[in-house]
Amino acid sequence: MQATSLITAMLLFMSASATVPSRTLAASSEDSSHITAANLNELINTGHTPVIVDVRSSREYQAGHVPAAIHLPFWLAFARADDIDASKDELVVVYCAHGPRAGIGKAALKREGFTQVRYLQGHMKEWNKAGLPVETSPQ
Secondary structure, eight states: OOHHHHHHHHHHHHHHHHHHHHOOTTTOOOOOOOOOOOHHHHHHHHHHOOOEEEOHHHHHHHOOOOOOOOOOOOOGGGHGGGOOOOTSSSEEEEEEEHHHHHHHHHHHHHTTTTTTEEEEEHHHHHHTTOOOOOOOOOO
16 A cells, blocks of 8 residues: 555656756756756866766666766665665755656655755756766666
């Protein structure tokens, strides 16, 4: 019964996330729930890499992900969010291809007690569009 309730809640959250218009912030600005690709790349390049969580499928992750990102598929996020070895007040950046799956990942991370969870603004789509570096993983 609990699994059915959890699945229903996840589906409702996904459908609500999918209908929210994407944010159109300037590339240099952020709000408290997002970090720009440029700012995340700067943190990585200066040795201040936050916890970066990619919630896409294994195939998507292996094809190319933000450098240093850990893979936590969205459908396992609630079951495995506690696997993330980081302080609960550390900055955590979560992303998918374009948004909806990251909402599930963020909810799971917040439920696990992480307090500084932000979305990558524009997700992987914008990261690639900006020509920023990606890492690939063997299949």
